[in-house]
Amino acid sequence: MSSDVQLTSPSGPRRCSIAGALEVVGDRWALLVVRELGMGARRFDAIQRNTGAPRDVLTARLRKLEDRGILRREPYSEHPPRFEYLLTDAGAALAPILLTLREWGDRYVYPDDPPLVLEHSCGQAFHSRITCVACHQPITGEDLTVVDNQR
């Protein structure tokens, strides 16, 4: 990305939707919880096992994600009270972030042995590409310009 605007400001950090998103889901446990819910694990023990998150950390993250509108709880047992966790629409909309993280991890962390193989409904192994909504062309990053960055 190149920039036409001032890159530094005496008035504070850059106001930006990337930073805004990261305030909600900017830690690995939060995004791994979203991964698990997206893959169908709904209960605390399964989420804990599949993410490897410490139980106290996971409890705190689940509460924060509920407060931020990323997931909701539904009771599946009254005695004792037990809950399942489900993605909200805003939580399900995080899927592209997980898919771009996977693509990068496949290439730079596990280049010889990608551990999570996905198939698209077209029948092919799934790999993601970022395109421009307007012109449908793939993005390189070099082809983007900052035209406005409110502070």
Added chain:
Amino acid sequence: MSSDVQLTSPSGPRRCSIAGALEVVGDRWALLVVRELGMGARRFDAIQRNTGAPRDVLTARLRKLEDRGILRREPYSEHPPRFEYLLTDAGAALAPILLTLREWGDRYVYPDDPPLVLEHSCGQAFHSRITCVACHQPITGEDLTVVDNQR
């Protein structure tokens, strides 16, 4: 995403490129550093000001990102010794993750007033879409199936 494989394992956390990527860049400061380098800020003070990261946290993150091969340092002054930070190829390849975070933040954090306006080289305001490399169709998340998940 639906799954054809066992979702829980007694043997430990899910082995996954999402988790692998998050071990490298799974905190907000790391990704905000990558944003700044991508937007052309190269020096510690500019990166600190634009991210708002505490100086000691930023120092630690820059070192970790260099160790992990996301950025490299180049001297711009010998007396006193001063360095600029530049993205490696692996660091530049994180752009799709930032662009999907921005898209989500535009929609769910700043729906009325997206603070960072980008233009694509096609001349239109830039918004990203995830597509399948094989068939070029947009992804919903519902159209993906886990076919293998090594543990």
